[in-house]
Amino acid sequence: MEEPIIIDNNNIESISQQQHSTVTNIDSNASNVLYIDKDMWWKLLYTMFITTGIGYLMAKRNSTSKLRIIKPIPVVILGYIVLLWCSIHHKSGTQQMFNLIIPNNPTTYAMYISVGLFLSAVGDFFLLYKRFFIHGVFFFLVAHISFIFAFTSSEQFFTPTVTALLVGIVCLFVYMFLAKVFPLFSKMGISKSLAIALLFYTSVIVTMCFTASVKSFLKLITIINNNHDIFSNIFSSFSFYASIGAIGAVLFFISDLMILVREINLLANGQVSTIRKLLGHGDLGMIVYWLGQFCIALSVTEF
Numbered sequence: 001m002e003e004p005i006i007i008d009n010n011n012i013e014s015i016s017q018q019q020h021s022t023v024t025n026i027d028s029n030a031s032n033v034l035y036i037d038k039d040m041w042w043k044l045l046y047t048m049f050i051t052t053g054i055g056y057l058m059a060k061r062n063s064t065s066k067l068r069i070i071k072p073i074p075v076v077i078l079g080y081i082v083l084l085w086c087s088i089h090h091k092s093g094t095q096q097m098f099n100l101i102i103p104n105n106p107t108t109y110a111m112y113i114s115v116g117l118f119l120s121a122v123g124d125f126f127l128l129y130k131r132f133f134i135h136g137v138f139f140f141l142v143a144h145i146s147f148i149f150a151f152t153s154s155e156q157f158f159t160p161t162v163t164a165l166l167v168g169i170v171c172l173f174v175y176m177f178l179a180k181v182f183p184l185f186s187k188m189g190i191s192k193s194l195a196i197a198l199l200f201y202t203s204v205i206v207t208m209c210f211t212a213s214v215k216s217f218l219k220l221i222t223i224i225n226n227n228h229d230i231f232s233n234i235f236s237s238f239s240f241y242a243s244i245g246a247i248g249a250v251l252f253f254i255s256d257l258m259i260l261v262r263e264i265n266l267l268a269n270g271q272v273s274t275i276r277k278l279l280g281h282g283d284l285g286m287i288v289y290w291l292g293q294f295c296i297a298l299s300v301t302e303f
Contacts, residue, residue, distance in 0.1 A: 042081075049077045053290055057283050068128055072121035074290055078297040079117035082110050085300055110300045112150030117293060119143035137201065140256075144204045147296065151211040151245065154218075162214055166207065173206050174199065205253050212249035212296075219243075248295025255289035 052073040059067035083106050106114070120143040126136035177199050186195075220243065262280035265272045278284065 045077055045081050045084075049074050049081075049294075052077070053286075057286065060282070069125075071128060072124040075117050075121040075124060075293050078293055079114040079121065082106070082114045082117065082297050082300050085110070107300070108153050109150050112146050112153060113296060113300055116143040116146035116150065117297060119146060120293065141201055141204060144208045144252075147249065148204070148208050148211050151208070151215045151249075154215065165214075166210055169210055170203055170207060173203060177202070202256075205256060209246070209249045209253050212246040216243045216246040244295045245299030248292045248297075248299065251288055251292030251295060253292075255285050255292055258285040258288065 052070050055067060056071045056074070059070065119139050123136040123139035123143060126132040126139060182195055182199075186192075258279050258281075261276060262282065262285065265276055265280040272280075
């Protein structure tokens with residue numbers, strides 16, 4: 001006669017708890033590995049951004065070097081980082097490992113910013129060749145417009161006050177250009193069509209800087225209103241990330257102005273002041289340009 005099988009519920013519960021603990025430990029270890037991989041991936045991307053930038057500046061000193069072709073790569077990396085940030089930030093699960101490589105479900109703001117960065121990279125490529133200068137400027141123009149769409153993507157942006165200020169600033173800029181800059185271009189022999197194109201291009205940049213500044217200001221007001229401790233919020237990391245897009249837009253504008261200064265210096269046959277030589281220095285202009293793009297890309301972290 002077979003002995004009856006006695007089922008010990010306590011043993012079953014203990015085994016179940018052990019299995020659950022084992023699974024939990026495995027998930028925890030996998031999560032830790034994932035976050036380590038994520039940190040390593042960010043470090044790799046940022047290292048590539050800095051390395052390719054330095055590589056281009058070194059290759060640029062040799063006009064025959066084919067390595068100059070790496071000029072667009074730093075900005076391409078920034079556009080990729082923007083999309084990846086939205087893919088893995090505040091997400092969990094095994095799919096996150098996949099999102100470390102393939103962007104997934106980016107925000108509207110990130111999409112416009114990344115498109116602007118990729119268009120800027122195309123502009124960088126065309127500007128490597130003088131015969132494609134107009135093509136490069138066109139892509140930068142569209143990139144500025146994409147950034148404007150990003151900065152104005154909030155539904156609360158276009159209030160009557162903001163719209164009136166925008167129209168007023170653009171009108172003031174057009175007046176200053178026609179009254180002060182246009183006569184200067186005429187003396188330098190620059191055609192009217194080129195001057196008008198430059199006016200339109202610069203108006204778009206001014207609009208980009210204004211929309212970025214208004215967006216940052218509105219974000220700062222929201223941060224301050226959510227907490228009565230005004231001074232601590234002004235110097236908080238949230239305020240920094242809210243302002244970083246405007247800082248990037250201004251740096252982008254300055255880099256374009258430095259290109260204009262460099263071209264004017266060439267027309268003057270080098271008979272310019274030390275400050276103008278510094279402002280027209282190509283390497284310094286590229287560094288300011290990359291810093292501007294980096295700040296614009298970093299602005300997605302506020303979301």
